[in-house]
Amino acid sequence: xxxxxxxxxxxxxxxxxxxxxxxxxxxxxxxxxxxxxxxxxxxxxxxxxxxxxxxxxxx
Amino acid sequence: xxxxxxxxxxxxxxxxxxxxxxxxxxxxxxxxxxxxxxxxxxxxxxxxxxxxxxxxxxxxxxxxxxxxxxxxxxxxxxxxxxxxxxxxxxxxxxxxxxxxxxxxxxxxxxxxxxxxxxxxxxxxxxxxxxxxxxxxxxxxxxxxxxxxxxxxxxxxxxxxxxxxxxxxxxxxxxxxxxxxxxxxxxxxxxxxxxxxxxxxxxxxxxxxxxxxxxxxxxxxxxxxxxxxxxxxxxxxxxxxxxxxxxxxxxxxxxxxxxxxxxxxxxxxx
Numbered sequence: 001x002x003x004x005x006x007x008x009x010x011x012x013x014x015x016x017x018x019x020x021x022x023x024x025x026x027x028x029x030x031x032x033x034x035x036x037x038x039x040x041x042x043x044x045x046x047x048x049x050x051x052x053x054x055x056x057x058x059x
Numbered sequence: 060x061x062x063x064x065x066x067x068x069x070x071x072x073x074x075x076x077x078x079x080x081x082x083x084x085x086x087x088x089x090x091x092x093x094x095x096x097x098x099x100x101x102x103x104x105x106x107x108x109x110x111x112x113x114x115x116x117x118x119x120x121x122x123x124x125x126x127x128x129x130x131x132x133x134x135x136x137x138x139x140x141x142x143x144x145x146x147x148x149x150x151x152x153x154x155x156x157x158x159x160x161x162x163x164x165x166x167x168x169x170x171x172x173x174x175x176x177x178x179x180x181x182x183x184x185x186x187x188x189x190x191x192x193x194x195x196x197x198x199x200x201x202x203x204x205x206x207x208x209x210x211x212x213x214x215x216x217x218x219x220x221x222x223x224x225x226x227x228x229x230x231x232x233x234x235x236x237x238x239x240x241x242x243x244x245x246x247x248x249x250x251x252x253x254x255x256x257x258x259x260x261x262x263x264x265x266x267x268x269x270x271x272x273x274x275x276x277x278x279x280x281x282x283x284x285x286x287x288x289x290x291x292x293x294x295x296x297x298x299x300x301x302x303x304x305x306x307x308x309x310x311x312x313x314x315x316x317x318x319x320x321x322x323x324x325x326x327x328x
Contacts, residue, residue, distance in 0.1 A: 020280050020292045029294050032306055036313040037280045 013041050069237060070124055078290045081125070082114040095120075095133055127175050134182050135269050138189050146192055146203055150285025153324060155182050157283035160323060161274035166266055166313065169303040173263055180243055180271050184250040187230030188287055191222070198222055206288055214288035215251055226266070227251060246271050254295065269301045277313065283320050 018024070019039045026033040067084050070076055079238035085091055099116035100109060110116050117125055128266055138152045162181030164173045192199040198221055205217045218225040242264045249256045253272040258265070272294070278284060279291035299305070304312065 013116075016119045017280075020289070020291055021283055022292050025293070027293050028295060028306055029296070029299055029309060033277060033280050033313065034292075034312045035290075040281060040314070040317055 010042070013038055013045065017041050064188055065238065067129060068126065076122055076128050078117055081122075082112075082117050082161065085113050085117070087312060091132060092128075095128065098128055108240075114209050121165050124175065130179050130237075132181060133237070134179075134186065137186065141181055141191075146287055147285050148189070148192075151188060151287065152183060153284030154278060154286040155185055155284070156324060157278040157281070157316070157320045158182070158184060158271070158274045160320045161277050161283075162267070162270045163320065164312050164316045165270040165274055165277075165302055165304065168308065170263065170266060173267065175242075176263075177267055177270055180246050181269050183184060183230065183234065183239070183243065184247055184271050184275060185226065185230065185286065186233050187226035187228065187245070191226055191231055195222065196297065203287060213251075250275055254297070268297050273298050273302065274316075277316065278320075281313070281317060283317070 015032065020037070021030075022032065030057050061286075070081055085095060092164055095113060095116050096110060099119050106119065109204070110119055114267045120128060124216060134155070135152075138148065156268045159178045159181035162177040166177035166178070181264065188199075191202075202214075202217055203222050205212070206214055206220065209217060217225065225252060227248050230250075231244050234244040234247050244270050245256060246264075249268060250271050251266045254270060275286075276291045276294050279286060279289060
């Protein structure tokens with residue numbers, strides 16, 4: 001159950017990145033491009049989220 | 060292209076290039092002078108001393124790099140003057156810049172000596188769109204609306220229907236007018252359909268042609284910048300053999316494109 005939000009977030013990114021393609025990637029190189037773009041998107045979002053979260057140390 | 064650049068280009072073609080003359084021509088243009096000094100002093104050259112005159116900058120860069128710098132500066136000026144037109148000019152500029160970075164990375168896998176040429180070819184591939192938007196803004200608006208509402212037709216098909224020509228044709232005409240090398244002109248013309256050009260060409264030219272084509276799609280998939288036609292199409296499978304890139308190499312190249320673009324975008328925007 002605890003993994004559900006992670007899966008939901010991953011699906012959200014998957015849909016977002018998929019929208020950048022004219023068709024579902026099936027060609028091997030396009031699949032690599034899609035998976036790498038997805039990873040980059042997830043990393044970017046994590047970075048943005050951590051920047052948006054106020055630092056606890058300033059408490 | 061500004062007159063001063065055409066004059067410099069003519070001088071650079073001579074075998075006995077007069078550095079004094081080239082320097083004094085550049086000094087006539089204040090913005091070009093500032094940018095050249097900034098570029099010569101950038102970490103790219105990693106010099107231990109400060110370049111404080113145009114003449115020193117010309118010597119540091121060398122004539123070949125100077126010519127590439129001038130083309131880059133011209134494209135930047137041409138594209139950055141597009142603020143008033145009816146599309147996301149800043150987005151297209153970022154798309155052009157990311158395509159330049161991606162073309163350079165793809166070429167670098169097999170031929171590092173071609174990377175400077177690759178950067179320029181990627182940077183100029185969509186200049187035709189800027190020209191159309193500037194001189195035919197209403198027609199451009201119509202093209203953009205049709206792209207947004209169409210799920211089947213390609214951007215080039217819509218342009219042909221509305222305008223009777225494509226941005227690739229206009230870009231090639233502009234490249235000729237700017238006296239760019241004929242390889243660059245052909246690459247601009249074929250950036251959506253590299254397979255239609257002659258295959259009896261120098262391998263370097265072929266490498267550049269297919270790199271621009273692939274780079275254009277890769278940066279759309281990474282959402283680096285914003286082209287008028289935003290979605291990435293499937294890259295023809297022949298491309299990877301021509302570029303000498305395997306599926307195993309590919310992720311590293313994609314990460315390199317992303318990080319190099321993030322680094323360069325802050326200084327070029």
